[in-house]
Amino acid sequence: MILPQEIIRRKRDGAGLSEAEIGAIVAGVADGTLADAQVGAFAMAAWLNGLDTAETVALTRAMTASGETLTWTGLDGPVLDKHSTGGVGDKVSLILAPLLAACGAYVPMISGRGLGHTGGTLDKLEAIPGYDATPDLARFQRVVAEAGTAIIGQTAELAPADRRLYAVRDVTATVESVPLITASILSKKLAAGLDALVMDVKVGNGAFADNLDMARELAGSIVQIAAGAELPAIAHLTDMNQVLGRTAGNALEVVETIDFLAGEAREPRLEAVVLTLARTLLELGGIAADIEGALASGAAAERFQAMVAALGGPADLLDRPAAYLPHAPVRRPVPAPRSGVLAAISTRDIGLLIVAIGGGRRRPDDVIDPRVGLADVLSLGAAVEAGEAIATVHAADEASAQAAVARYGELVMISDTPPPPAPVVVERIAP
DSSP states (O other): OOOHHHHHHHHHTTOOOOHHHHHHHHHHHHHSOSOHHHHHHHHHHHHHHOOOHHHHHHHHHHHHTTSOOOOOOSOSSOBEEEEEOOOSSOOHHHHHHHHHHHTTOBEEEEOOOOBTTBOOHHHHHTTSTTOOSSOOHHHHHHHHHHHSEEEEOOOSSSOHHHHHHHHHHHTTTOOOOHHHHHHHHHHHHHHTTOSEEEEEEEESTTSSBOSHHHHHHHHHHHHHHHHHTTOOEEEEEEEOSSOSSSOBSHHHHHHHHHHHHHTSOOOHHHHHHHHHHHHHHHHHHTOOOOHHHHHHTTHHHHHHHHHHHHTTSOTTTTTOHHHHSOOOSEEEEEEOSSSEEEEEEOHHHHHHHHIIIIISOSSTTOOOOTTOEEESOOOTTOEEOTTOEEEEEEESSHHHHHHHHHHHHHHEEEESSOOOOOOSEEEEEOO
């Protein structure tokens, strides 16, 4: 038996690890025999020295095999899913999953919590009273079969090694590792028994991949490793140089999701990402469907409501969201510091601002305040007058509201000329 500290030392010193060595590390992560310090040390060694293709495949397979894997029988459509590398205001999963279900697919989506400066899909859903984000596998499969989709977190049964490693990476500055991200994503997706996957790889100053080269590297890694595991996958690079949509913060993003599905308001950049990913997944799944029609008819909204109710949330959430979703007691506008055009924003720092006022975690055991965040966020290129609101802070108290207002004003640049036009869907990467 090789001591875990010796395996960690070898990776620390730049050596390649065998499948057996990686398997030993993953087993220790899953069964708790590795201390948090050792898990963090392994993650840092992998972050510093990288993992090659064989190591990444071995890590992915070992984490997939650390728990149960799902099989789907009796469904009349393909089992599809999407994963995003994370951003600020990214509520695409909440919209896309029910939309795909309304088009005839089944979407068993295993999602994560906030990681670093980015928001987490599960944290958003847990803003809904009663929503069970960690049901047992039997209930998960039943909801997928009945509602067409269920968005849940990693249960104790599915990829338990990744669940623990994911939490440790969040607080040890080891998030931005292409092999670790690849293995984390694909271990969950392979455990879910998918027929096809689309990756939404964010790129920009609010993404883990802050430049095109890194985004292409990550997208290529995921597509390559997925192909090796016989999972059809295509990646899209999408822009994260600004908040996606008009909100950032857990309950606020659920409200925006409901407005989108109900046709009340659809921010154009958010809509473009949703429709692009939907078309790609339906293509991979062999489904010819009227995506816009599924939205316009309310079929996608019905699937979202069915999922929420089946997982313990209110049966009339879409009709009365204000009655159920928590509201921040303090709301303060962020005034434009001068007249001009909103030319740039430090999106990563916006995410950290939300963490600072309680909307994210500094430590794994921190309790999130689902009420706080940002609403009415103006997009780049918007013309503003001095003093006009460029966003609205939702906070738990006056002190944090004022601090957030001041900080937001420091993170935007207003100029006399608009920024150059930038597409929200940047690139498509296929095997």
